[in-house]
Amino acid sequence: MANTNKDRIVAKLAKASVGIAGLGGLGSNVAIALARAGIGRLLIVDFDTVEKSNLNRQAYSVDQVGMRKTEALMQNIARANPEVNVTAYCQKLETGNMAEAFSSADVIIEALDAAATKAAFIEEVSLAYPSKPLIAASGVAGIRGVERVALKKSGNLYLIQDDMAPSSDDSAVFAPKVGLFAHWQASLALEILLEGTDVD
């Protein structure tokens, strides 16, 4: 029997690898979405631990407070889809060490918090891997403005952005809006990974 579209998608995604920098409201939700979609491998990087204040938007649960985000997310990914091969780096991404963990990723997701860290990451990773697609997000804070969220593309850099959003220094981040960005990042990753495959 000929392979169906779904079989082809499953086979292609099972061979794909996505790197996620930062495991907060963006990264934890991107990871779970891609795990459920059947991604073969995830490279996840964060140095932080789960705090109670994270639970309003991040893909962790009450019993995981105090755990390293890398360990907690590995548990949650395994609960959602045990087939995913996860490589976790409990590491702070700082200028000079940002690109290394992602050398084997097919697509890289920027899911960091501070604007300066986002900018440094995009610069370093784009220079290190000019041919790898990099999907960034900006403007996740606040509860207004989901209708403004748009995708900007420049070469291999994709930015999902609410360009009128406040900084998270001034406004809280909540699950619905940051989740929208995270799922858009994950969906775009699938679209890029499945380019050339008849998916519809």
Next chain:
Amino acid sequence: MSIEVNTVTKGWVENETVTELLRRMNFIYPMVIVKIDGEIIPKAQYDVRKIKDGSVISVLHLESGG
């Protein structure tokens, strides 16, 4: 003698650096990514990198939150 900044045509200024262009365009956001003709420009070069006539420039600003 013109450049394109975020799809809008602007005048080209001889010897203008990236920093000077950002100031001229009133891009006041502290964190931006600048690409010129598809190439990402490291921040350390903003004060010295001169914009060539005909450059296609994209400036993306970044806000904290993730």
